Amino acid sequence: MPRKARRSVRPSSATLALLTCALAMPASAEVFINELHYDDATASGDVGERIEVVATAGETLSGYRIHLYNGATPSAATTYDNDPVPAGSLVSCGGSVRIATVSYPSNGLQNGANDAIALVDASGAVVQFISYEGAVTASNGPAAGRTSVNLPVSESSSTAAGTSLQLGGSGSGYGSFTWRASATQTFGACNNGQTFAGANPAPTITATTPVDGASDFPAAGDLWVAFSETVTLATGAFALQCGQSGNVA
Ligand SMILES: [Ca+2]
Numbered sequence: 001m002p003r004k005a006r007r008s009v010r011p012s013s014a015t016l017a018l019l020t021c022a023l024a025m026p027a028s029a030e031v032f033i034n035e036l037h038y039d040d041a042t043a044s045g046d047v048g049e050r051i052e053v054v055a056t057a058g059e060t061l062s063g064y065r066i067h068l069y070n071g072a073t074p075s076a077a078t079t080y081d082n083d084p085v086p087a088g089s090l091v092s093c094g095g096s097v098r099i100a101t102v103s104y105p106s107n108g109l110q111n112g113a114n115d116a117i118a119l120v121d122a123s124g125a126v127v128q129f130i131s132y133e134g135a136v137t138a139s140n141g142p143a144a145g146r147t148s149v150n151l152p153v154s155e156s157s158s159t160a161a162g163t164s165l166q167l168g169g170s171g172s173g174y175g176s177f178t179w180r181a182s183a184t185q186t187f188g189a190c191n192n193g194q195t196f197a198g199a200n201p202a203p204t205i206t207a208t209t210p211v212d213g214a215s216d217f218p219a220a221g222d223l224w225v226a227f228s229e230t231v232t233l234a235t236g237a238f239a240l241q242c243g244q245s246g247n248v249a
């Protein structure tokens, strides 16, 4: 009588090697600062100061951090704070993107002139170094020696609370968008007038060992599953289901 056998499968080292080969990110994948608010007219102190980060292919933001630089001396800006970027969530803004927001206490972000923000990835590499109200050169921290890219827009002590500076436009990466003057804030959500091109499709399985329907797979053989992009596998993510048992070679 045929019987079904079912077992959990743990990826072998060979599996991991295959996954590594198959995991090239889409060329358009990019992580950047998408929105910020640092100064407003609230008499008791700025409110709702935040920095939003977007990952255009929905990639993980685990390990990313925001480092803040005081550029009162623009030629030698120094760090005054650094915080982790939260995991964020997937949001559909044309294409599906991951959006995460770092929130600060009142006056947690300095008001310039010349203050800067470094976005740093999990390996410690600076992926973006921008400033507001003037360029700076960092003298310490992860961006040491680098000169910032100054934003073309800024806020002031007369900026309305509840607004922010945001990237707008249509495209797939930072270069496709432009910074816009203060508008109603959209932290954690799609920016005003910003559309990401292309959906972010779910990963697909590109190859397996054994192939579907194989009849001669050894009982102790390694199972391989290759995906079209990076995936994180939970324990027991796969099971081998046999329609019929038989002799083991
Ligand atoms: Ca400052």
Ligand SMILES: [Ca+2]
Pocket (backbone or CB within 6 Å): 038, 039, 040, 046, 049, 107, 108, 109, 110, 111
């Ligand atoms: Ca502030």
Ligand SMILES: [Ca+2]
Pocket (backbone or CB within 6 Å): 034, 035, 052, 166, 186, 187, 188, 189, 190, 191, 192
């Ligand atoms: Ca937003």
